[in-house]
Amino acid sequence: MMMQSFRPLAQISRLPLAICFVALLAGCFGGATKPQPAELQPVTALVSARQSWNTRIGQVDFPLDVAVSGTSVAIASGDGTIALLDAATGREFWRASLNTPVAAGVGSDGKVLAVVTKANEVVALQDGREIWRQKLNAQAFTAPFVAGARVFVLAADRSVTAFDGQTGRKLWAQQRPTEPLVLRQSGVMLAVGDTLVVGLAGRLAGLNPANGSIRWEAPIASPRGINDVERLVDLVGRVSRDGDNVCARAFQASIGCVNAARGSLLWAKPANGMQGIHGDDRMLFGTEADGTVIAWRRTDGERSWTTDRLRYRSLTAPLIVGRSVAIGDFSGFIHLLSREDGSLLNRLPTDGSAIAAAPVLAGNTLIAVTHNGGVYGFKPE
Incomplete structure (x- = not known):
């Protein structure tokens, strides 16, 4: 299959402050006065987590x-x-x-x-x-x-x-219509059964991994507005999968869940976030552009709780760890919030530079990587 030409991302630079096209940026604020990050309050550790090791890699300046x-x-x-x-x-x-x-x-x-x-x-x-x-x-x-x-x-x-x-x-190669603007940010790709599920603009699409043919498409967000910036819509990683149920975020537009076996949209709700989401069989968790952390019910997308204790702290996508939700910020902390109500359970320091990637869990080790190249392993409860 022939691939169409790609319109260069340089076009974006002529649209100042319209959209942040930096992979690790978790907040984008125009105007003369930038909102001040929420001050961190003293924390009493209600879940245990200790640093077990750290090492270094080079500076992380990409998604x-x-x-x-x-x-x-x-x-x-x-x-x-x-x-x-x-x-x-x-x-x-x-x-x-x-x-x-x-x-x-x-x-x-x-x-x-x-x-x-x-x-x-x-x-x-x-x-x-x-x-x-x-x-x-x-x-x-x-x-x-x-x-x-x-x-x-x-x-x-x-x-x-x-x-x-x-x-x-x-x-093989599968080419979709190109658009003038794209995000310099991680998108969506995962396997669900024998289907490759990919984020294409504001849609989740199910592809046959053997030949690239499209089996289904389900819209989580649609382009809006009258110019290229306003009409930009992209799905961003990470996503939350529970069996055939895949939930994802459309950049500054919505979150939604799709049945990846049938290719049908289950629900979509407005949401103004820039990072991906994570969840379990009951709940989804995400961070909004202003640093508000929200929990939604997986069944219907209705909100369960919100907290603004981390507002304007340029947050990463979240990760479920035991009874906590782990979220990194611009000052190198991993915050552990309660899955039940968003209350603060613990706070883990790194090297003081921004957490550069959404935290991950490998075995029983929580791993964080910083912008300055620090790699930290924690043993959470």
């Missing part, structure tokens, strides 16, 4: 996804350093350098790791060595998805391309 496979985690830095760590101890299994800056990553199935470089190349590694790289026709800001002996890449021109995981041979 990093920390890839978890079993009890190992794969991380990357902006300068092209890739490392695979033991989540329990922080010990390195291996570390490699691509000698070129990274634009998106990391994707992994536990064997093959993949990233996208700023030179628009998808690079695959195994056991610490590069096994192939292939040129893309467009930029990519979403970590490659590695599954079924394939590497899938979602590019900024709405194309999805599949490569053989061992050889890098291009298997």
